[in-house]
Amino acid sequence: MRRSTSPYLLLAAGTAASLVLAACGGASDAGDDGGDGNAASAGDGEQVSLTVATFNEFGYEELLEEYEDLNPGVTVEHVKADTADNARAALRNSLGANSGAADIEAIEVDWVTEFKQYPDKFADLSSADVEGRWLDWKTEAVTLEDGTLMGYGTDIGPEAVCYRADLFEEAGLPTDREEVAELLGESWEDYFAVGKEFVAASDAAWYDSAGALWQGMINQVDYAYEDADDNVVATTNPQVRELYDQVLAASVDDELSAGLGQWSSDWSSSFQEDEFATMLCPGWMLGVIAGNAEGVEGWDVANVFPGGGGNWGGSYLTVPAQGENIEEATKLAAWLTAPEQQIKAFEAKGTFPSQVEALESDVLLGSTNAFFNDAPTGQILAERAEAVTMMPHKGPKYFEINTALQDAITRVDVDGSDDPDSSWAKFVAAVEALG
């Protein structure tokens, strides 16, 4: 065939081809960069580069540098997600794609149950060296039936009760933190009874939000939403309905709740007003309160928690099985979660350690918090941590069912768009829709 091809045709074909090639080229360049880095480190024999993915504040910045100094040949890159939710979404995506996860991925205790469904995606971290390092319930939560240990505990959120001493005083209640601890008593009934006394004598509500109370109450139930075989029993379990009625009766009928959804902008603003007098507060909440209530005087912490102990939040370090340096990553995770290091993280960012030995550290026990009237917060929270005796059973659907129940409480407590019964009916429908 004759080849007097028009220059236009050539130009067009050339453009199309080069664009496609450019697109491909870009992709492979990026790939090569990553490859070169690995190749170089592999070439030197002992060079290893690790990535650690965390969210919020773990207090690991200086620790990671220290580790690099202690272990020449190891470089550690720290990837920090801005929020826990983004970290969770990113981790889920990389687990699904089987690539892209960091060598060490931090996970929140709330996600543990869903990630437990995919044990093959995580390396087994169990080892004799770390046995007994953490509080039992902290380790049990990430231990599978066959003994696989999915993660190393970092911090925990033992809960105490924070209160406004100034509002207590106005309402004629004691203000000293030991007297308050005694006053609030042992059970939720006691806590609500004092609340009724308080609201009768004050313009403020007793606590911020019914949803926050629910979190404390439901975490003291062994089998709330799912039975031991993970059958969903949330809608038929009389214990759940009783607590639901109890918290809503106290919140709405007795007007103990300020009706503020936690983390909403109204809730954050309310710290500047005299809206409520007490709050259930895990250790990390102290910083949140101090930030929101800047300039407000009178906050204090009482060494008590209704209904026994309570834990809210805390994290683990896991090693995804897709990583190339599982052994080195496990070593680093074990080092980071050792009591000595976790105490340093506590000093840096106030993350409360989950290690038995760390709870006895003088640094921890000696720490006080100026915003909370110089309360010995380290001592109080360490005792609150010991009061936690069990970890409720959380099956694969726990997170979604609890979200639906929190919605039900919000509809009554915050929105006022439903009464307890109609809101419960919607909760039942939502749980059924989960299938």
Add this chain to the structure above:
Amino acid sequence: MPAPAPVPPRGGRRGRGRLGRLDSTVSPYLYIAPFFLLFLVTGLFPLVYTGWVALHDWDQIMGQGEFVGMANYVDVLTGRGFWRALSNTVSIFVLSSVPQILAALLIATLLDRNLRARTLWRMGVLLPYVVAPVAVALIFNNLFADRFGLINLLLETAGLEPVRWHSDRFASHVAIATMVNFRWTGYNALILLAAMQAIPRDLYEQAAIDGANAWRQFWSVTVPMLRPTLIFVIITSTIGGLQIFDEPKMYDQFGRGGADQQWQTLTIYLYELGWTRADFGMASAVAVLLFLLIVAFGVVNFLLTRRIAHDEGGRR
């Protein structure tokens, strides 16, 4: 750049003619081929693949499961969530797109006049578009907070009932539509303005001589001449409006559309199914339904807009 010199015919007339024809028929396609090749990879493939995922049990992490046929669609269509999300989406879409385009048209007409510091005004209307949606949401969250929000404080100062911006379903739609309008009105106004400037001025002179007042000129000259641009603006804002995600996602602290799904839109529902419940099968089914919905709305819009502009303008 000078046009390339014509290639002197080397072969017989016939060969030149055939290749010339091949050139003129094939090369336009080759010119646009890069776009379509990229579209094929990044657009069409995911589109078709979503349809495939929708027919399976598909976990976000464990991947493909059993083939379940239409079961995902049945689950979606028989649940309360989908219909509530659909009506929220349509409500927010109507509350945002309609006032938005009318306002954009008005602003564009005003900017089309001989103003002083013209560029300043024109850039000014684009300013909200430049602000990141997250920042917009933060500002509006403070405005629309139920208890301590600025708007409610003003209402209370004026002795009026505060509005339950979050718990009331319609109020939440209005608030979200306001955020959307804030962001997009100026953008649409500039597009319409560009089209207005292209309208020959003698048409207006002619109309003025014929005795048409400003209002009549607007409806009988400006709007019909804007027809193609209006169709573009309406279709793009329809697509954007039905896919609305950022604003409702950031309207409260949880981003799930409210405790009673007050402002849960279809995209948020899709996100919840796929990324909270890890059920990619159902999420894909919602995505396909959303796609069909947008196509249906787009076609209806196109026909309506063409009809209206035709009736008004008469000719094109």
